[in-house]
Amino acid sequence: MTFRIAPYAFAAASTLFSLSSFAATGSPRHAGETVIETGVAAANDGTTMPYEIGTLYVPENRAKPGSRLIGVGFARVKAAHPTKAPPIVLLVGGPGVTMLDIVLDRDDTARRRVKAWQAYAQVADLIVIEQRGYTLRGDRMEIPSKALPLDRPTVAADDIDVTRDLARRAQAAYPQADLSGYSINEIADDVADLSHALGYDKISALGASFGSQWAFAVMKAHPGLVARAVITSAEPLDYGYDMPSQVYAVYQRIAWEADQDPALKPWLPAGGLVAAMWEVRERLAKAPVTVTVKDANGKTQRVVLGVEDYQSALLDASQHAATFPRFVLNLYHRHYDAWAKDAVAARAGEPRSLINPLINIGLDMSAERKALLRTDPALPIIGSWNFAGYLATKGEWATPDAGDSFRRPVRDTTPVLFVQGDWDPSTPMENTLAMLPWFPNARMMILHRAQHGGTFQWLRTRPELAAKVYDFLRTGEFGDLPSEAALDAVAFEKPDVAVPKGSGTGKRE
Structure with a gap:
């Protein structure tokens, strides 16, 4: 699990809407009601896409009678042609990410993403639902973390202290909110409520990262609603915090390929990138x-950097395979400037979404997985940043607490296509392997060199495979999807330091 928010999570201020602006009709709203508007978005090739954008009204806490209603944003793109396939419900990651800015914004990034939505609409209706507490059609609850x-x-x-400080200030920042209602159970129910409100009795779930965990929650809480699912970068309900040894295995896989790159050899010590990684740590x-x-x-600015700063930075750097060796080798050769600039910016504090800790801490994890996490042999290189503050x-x-009965998997015959990158340090491939026995009608496709992301993001360079995934969403049949495939080789970037004297001799600097 990663606590960082994707860059596209923050829409321009002009696109933000308040709940009251959609409720000002003179009559009270009721649970399950939707308010829908229409619009047209333009793609980067000049084509257009009609869409609906709306607000679903739901109880803030379904367990409490009389709970106030809150708005959850959604968008729908009708299928380009009549289709019998169930609608594709896109479940975004985070928690704390919005995607309605794709139709509300007018920049190049939004126009590129409109093309992706148009592709889904060739298969079935597309529905994008936002997360309560982080929605452009209701509350977007966030507060700055302390510097x-x-x-x-x-x-x-320090991360524990920052997370504790957020917890202390959360309720005061949003006094009208019942924060106990911002759980994974509630957002799973939001999906079911929206499906029914729009007239669908079956859906296809499409989720990556936290979106995959959200999909697992929907299948667990509403058996039979999901007709089929495409799960990428899987995060099982009990796997919100990744095992350090499995993250370290990703470092090793990237390093093995980087070690074979002749362009990097002048900077590599004996033992390759992994040896450099450990030497910096020591x-x-x-x-x-x-x-x-x-x-x-x-x-x-002067900034002091230590081993735990390095553990955190290494995890961030591993998200980008092309620059990962450069980061490690810069530090190995004592070139710290880029890292230091990033550290200065990070320590200044940043806005944090409340939905992220509320969902993740409420979901928690089983005692046996916590025991494995805290005794993992790779903790010296990975550190505890990924889980310390939340636990x-x-x-x-x-x-x-969601409880072990909710967290633990159960046998589910829903057809599921798991697509997993073997270079994914945020949700390692072992997550998917652990889920396969529980889904007897599932298939897994491993993408060599794919990192953390969505199926169609990684298959841009493999359109023939993307077409087969669309066919699965259309028919529920796996066809001749391969069990593994490779993405294009990565062009690793060189370090920012001069080629060291005596390079190629196998001697350490």
């Missing part, structure tokens, strides 16, 4: 480094 000092290394304990464990850089405003503040957030 961290620059004159010492940061450690995972160096920083002995003593932190102080780096002087200019921040985004041109101001000179330590369990009970300080309003959402109730």
